[in-house]
Amino acid sequence: MSCTNCKGVSAVNLKNTVTHGWDWWAYQFRVVHRRGIEGIDFWDDRLISFILRVLDLKPGERLLDLACGSGVHARRLARRGIEVVGLDIAPSLVRYCTEQAAAEGLDNVTFVEGDMRALPFHETFDALVVLSTSFGFFDDETNQRVLEGIARALKPDGRLLLQLSDPHTFVERQKARCYWQERPEGIYWTEAWFDPVTCVSHGVFRFTDNEGVTHLWDDHERVRLYTLPELRLMFDRAGLEISDVYGDILLPPVPYGPDWHQEMIVVGRRVQEDDR
Structure with a gap:
């Protein structure tokens, strides 16, 4: 699922939140989230x-x-x-x-x-x-x-x-700045954008688990596309x-x-x- 603006992400209930460093998010993305990717x-x-x-x-x-x-x-x-x-x-x-x-x-x-x-x-x-x-x-x-x-x-x-990533294809595929994905473990919320001045892609991630807790990252992803x-x-x-x-x-x-x-x-x- 995706949304073309950031209202969906900003509407996430942030009253019950936990902020994590990269070590938590690394496991969440590379192991838990990865398991559910089709194919x-x-x-x-x-x-x-x-x-x-x-x-x-x-x-x-x-x-x-x-x-x-x-x-x-x-x-x-x-x-x-x-x-x-x-x-x-x-x-x-x-x-x-x-x-x-x-x-x-x-x-x-x-x-x-x-x-x-x-x-x-x-x-x-x-x-x-x-x-x-x-x-x-x-x-x-x-x-x-x-x-x-x-x-x-x-x-x-x-x-x-x-x-x-091929820079041109990456930008072309980025149709929505904000989107969300529903998985068995909860909902992943992403805000992503590409800065053409620096050629850096940015990503802000949130995850709401099935207990209603929203997990935040204390930083955000930056990747220089060459x-x-x-x-x-x-x-x-x-x-x-x-x-x-x-x-x-x-x-x-x-x-x-x-x-x-x-x-x-x-x-x-x-x-x-x-x-x-």
Whole structure:
């Protein structure tokens, strides 16, 4: 369900509220809300097949799933024989991921708490993925530092994949500034907008549970949407090189361009010193 103005969101009963930090919301969105998305298992399987194909992953290779969320993709990759480390800033997600991996008997996937702005790895991974538009949370200088940390974490010639929103398609799809979704656990209220001056998308979230309690976030989401020319410059500064760009997770892969830009999936590698 959606509404074209913000009256529906502002009319939420705010007398009975609880305000949470990101750790609570991370679990609510990445685990609870995600479970109810129709067709999510099919989408996840398709994404994993795409990743394996375009990164040419082989059993035994080491991969970092940066901002791993619920860990569903890390676990699926581990089942294919990849040695996976999933990193997320939310302790609630790291605990959940660890429990799920143990329940599935996976011993080739590890989940750790960490901040993508300060990655502790040096030439550790054959490949790295950032999925579900989890790049761009910070200002331009900090986002650049994230890419530089990614380059350090990769082995020379290591591969990476960023799954990003195409800015034009993102704006085109944003028909309603405010909308709500009814789920078995309650109602999710969202106010979202795109600022063309800064190229930043914003999202304010509320959740009303079945007991009538409205849960608020003590902040709001901001994601910088980059164009491909901007990303090429950022990759170059970080010691990375873009090799391919795709417009979706379809197989066979479809190149990103005027005829297909449902999303922007950037595939690249760490440049060896001799190549620079």
